[in-house]
Amino acid sequence: MAVLLGCIADDFTGGTDLAGMLVKSGMKTIQLIGVPTEPAPDDFDAIVIALKSRTNPAADAVEESLRALQWLKKQGCRQYYFKYCSTFDSTSKGNIGPVTETLMKALNAKFTIACPAFPANKRSIYKGHLFVGDELLSESGMRNHPLTPMTDSNLVRVLQAQVKGKVGLTDYTFVKGGASLIDQRFADLQKEGYQFSIVDALSDADLYSIGAACADLSLVTGGSGIAIGLPENFRKKGLLKITEDANKLGAVRGLKAVIAGSCSLATQEQVRVMKEKSPAYFVDPISLFDGKDVVAEALAWASENIAKGPLLIYATSAPDVVKSIQEKVGADKAGEMVEHALAQITQGLIKLGVGQLIVAGGETSGAVVKALGISGLRIGPEIAPGVPWTKAVFEQSDNESLVLALKSGNFGGPQFFNEAWDYIQ
Numbered sequence: 546m547a548v549l550l551g552c553i554a555d556d557f558t559g560g561t562d563l564a565g566m567l568v569k570s571g572m573k574t575i576q577l578i579g580v581p582t583e584p585a586p587d588d589f590d591a592i593v594i595a596l597k598s599r600t601n602p603a604a605d606a607v608e609e610s611l612r613a614l615q616w617l618k619k620q621g622c623r624q625y626y627f628k629y630c631s632t633f634d635s636t637s638k639g640n641i642g643p644v645t646e647t648l649m650k651a652l653n654a655k656f657t658i659a660c661p662a663f664p665a666n667k668r669s670i671y672k673g674h675l676f677v678g679d680e681l682l683s684e685s686g687m688r689n690h691p692l693t694p695m696t697d698s699n700l701v702r703v704l705q706a707q708v709k710g711k712v713g714l715t716d717y718t719f720v721k722g723g724a725s726l727i728d729q730r731f732a733d734l735q736k737e738g739y740q741f742s743i744v745d746a747l748s749d750a751d752l753y754s755i756g757a758a759c760a761d762l763s764l765v766t767g768g769s770g771i772a773i774g775l776p777e778n779f780r781k782k783g784l785l786k787i788t789e790d791a792n793k794l795g796a797v798r799g800l801k802a803v804i805a806g807s808c809s810l811a812t813q814e815q816v817r818v819m820k821e822k823s824p825a826y827f828v829d830p831i832s833l834f835d836g837k838d839v840v841a842e843a844l845a846w847a848s849e850n851i852a853k854g855p856l857l858i859y860a861t862s863a864p865d866v867v868k869s870i871q872e873k874v875g876a877d878k879a880g881e882m883v884e885h886a887l888a889q890i891t892q893g894l895i896k897l898g899v900g901q902l903i904v905a906g907g908e909t910s911g912a913v914v915k916a917l918g919i920s921g922l923r924i925g926p927e928i929a930p931g932v933p934w935t936k937a938v939f940e941q942s943d944n945e946s947l948v949l950a951l952k953s954g955n956f957g958g959p960q961f962f963n964e965a966w967d968y969i970q
C-alpha cells in the first residue's frame with residue numbers, strides 16, 4: 546500500500562511527537578532520522594522525516610526540507626505535512642515561512658494553513674493570537690528563548706514577516722461552525738489572493754474540523770495537534786483501514802535498561818525513584834575527565850548485575866554538581882564527554898543482551914541513536930504524552946528486536962522508569 550502522509554519535522558523529538566499522534570489516530574507510522582537514501586520501508590501509512598533544521602540558517606533548512614520532500618514524493622505520498630513547534634519557534638528570517646513557501650512551490654500548492662495549536666498541551670489560537678496556557682505567547686517564557694525568542698503572539702504578523710505571499714486568518718467565527726464553513730473560508734481567502742491562513746483552534750473538536758477542511762490541501766503545516774484530524778480523511782476515501790494495531794510493535798525480547806543523561810527535574814526524580822528498587826550505576830563526569838575507563842567499569846558492573854532486573858546507568862546530577870563540573874571542564878566538553886560515554890555503554894549493554902531500553906535526555910538520545918546506527922523508529926504505544934515506545938530500524942543490521950523509549954528530560958511522571966515496561970508487554 547502506498548504511503549498516505551509524508552511528513553517533515555524540523556526537529557527530532559517534534560518528529561516523535563507527531564508520529565505518536567498519527568499512530569494514536571490509527572496510522573502505522575515510521576520516523577526516519579534525516580533524509581534517507583534508500584526507498585521507504587514497506588507497510589507504513591505515514592512517514593515522518595525528522596530533521597534538525599529548526600534553528601539552522603534559513604537557506605540550509607530550506608535545502609534540507611526540499612531534499613526530504615523530494616524523497617517523500619518518490620514514495621508517492623498523497624499529502625504532505627510540515628511539522629514545527631507548537632510555540633511557532635522561528636525568527637523574522639524563518640525558518641517556518643521560507644520552508645513552507647519552498648515546499649508549496651515544489652508541490653505546486655496555491656494555498657496552505659499554519660496552525661500550531663495543540664490544546665491538549667495548552668497551546669491555543671484565538672483571533673490569530675497564540676496562547677501558551679493562559680498567557681499570550683509573547684508574555685510566556687518563550688519571549689526569552691535563547692535562539693528563537695517569540696515576542697509577538699500575532700501569528701498572522703509573525704508568518705507575514707517570513708513569507709512573500711499574503712497571510713490571512715480563519716478565525717474562530719468560522720472554526721466553530723465546523724468543516725464546511727472553514728472550507729468555505731479557505732476558498733474565499735484564496736479568491737482574495739491569500740496563500741496562507743493562520744487558523745484559530747481552542748479544542749480537539751476544532752482540530753478535527755480543521756483536519757476535515759484540509760482533506761484536499763496537498764500541504765498542511767502545523768504543530769502535531771492538527772494531525773489528529775487528517776487520518777479520518779484517508780479513511781473516508783477508503784484509503785486507510787480502521788485498525789486497532791497501528792501501534793503494535795511485535796514480539797519484545799531482551800533485558801531491560803535505563804540510560805539517563807538528562808539533568809532535568811523530572812529525570813532527577815525518576816532516577817531517585819528507580820534507584821530505590823533497581824541496581825544503579827553513576828557515570829561520574831569527574832572520573833571521565835580524569836581519564837578513567839568508566840565505560841569498561843560500567844559494563845563490568847552491568848554484566849554482574851544484569852540478571853537482577855532493569856538496570857539504571859545515569860549521569861543525572863543535581864544542578865550544583867553539574868555546575869561545578871561545567872566550571873572545571875566547560876559545559877560543552879562536559880556534555881559531550883558524558884554523552885559519548887553513555888552512548889558507548891549503551892552499545893555494550895546491547896551486546897550483553899539488553900533489548901528494551903529507555904534513554905532519558907534529548908541530546909543523550911541523539912548520541913545513543915547515532916552510536917547504534919539507528920536510521921528509523923517504528924512508533925508504538927504511548928507511555929506518557931509525547932513519549933511512545935518505538936522499535937529501532939538499523940542502517941546496517943537486521944537486529945529487529947530493540948525497543949526504545951527516547952524521553953525528553955522533562956517528560957513523564959516520577960514512576961516513568963519503573964512503569965514504562967508495562968506499556969510494551
Ligand code: ADP
Binds near residue numbers: 808809871910
Ligand atoms: P534534557 O532533555 O533534559 O535537556 P539532554 O540529554 O538533552 O537532556 O541534555 C543533558 C546534557 O547534560 C547532556 O549533554 C549530558 O551529557 C549532560 N550531562 C549529564 N549529566 C551531567 C553531569 N553530571 N555533569 C555535566 N553534564 C552532564
